[in-house]
Amino acid sequence: MSETAASSAPPKTEQKEKTAPKEVRDRGYVVICWNDPVNLMDYVTHVFQSVFGWPKARAERHMMQVHQAGKSLLVRETFEKAEHYVHQLQAYGLNATMERDE
Amino acid sequence: MKLIRTLKSASSSGGFAFLMNKQEVDWLLALLKIYPQMDSSCHKLTTTSAAEIKAEQETLEESMAQYRRDHRRKLDKFLASPGRFRLEAPDQYRFALTPEQMEWMLQLLNDVRVGCWVKLGRPELEGVPKRHLTGQAARDMTALELSGYFQMVLLEAFKGPAAAS
16 A cells, blocks of 8 residues: 545446355455555545444544554445445445455 | 635535646546556456356456446546636646545546556556656656655545644
């Protein structure tokens, strides 16, 4: 994450026919934001506030975790909600993925 | 580029007003002209085996591609609006944005910044030997740095006039 430093609503996730089986979807999923050297620290904080509605202190805490630890677990959600958040975060240009919570 | 006004009223015509010189206007327009820079290679839904969620990966890529097409069209309309950069004094242009447009502008600029970084090969930015960059790589690095500059101005403006001055 670069130390030198959202429309428009983020895009809506288009509902496509899902292929993953239900038992896979019902498991918990985590949304993780990964560190990179390009997204500005203030920008990442701003995106966390915008996407999750977090207060600034919480957004900054997660941003610093990304910066220092290389990643931060942002939320635990169902498959669909986690997918929705990943779409939102990636629309903002952040390096975010969803992973099974094992 | 300097924040000159912050309006809190929801009924106001604009939330933020900036003064920019001609060089800054040209830089910002040059950045917006090359939007988007990110593409489907920038989007991965998960780090693990994606075989079981192949459809969702495709949905993510299609959704982001459509999102960028929509924003390119919206941006063209936005820039075509008369008086978008209003000359107020010699070499002083007024650029006004609503809070929603500020959010949008941040996303557009970050797309350019991240997309150029990807095209440069995702380098660590500290210590990049910029003097050795030529051609398209030099243009990508310039766009990356300039978009970061404008992002910082907008982010400071969100914090308030005192922070932005």
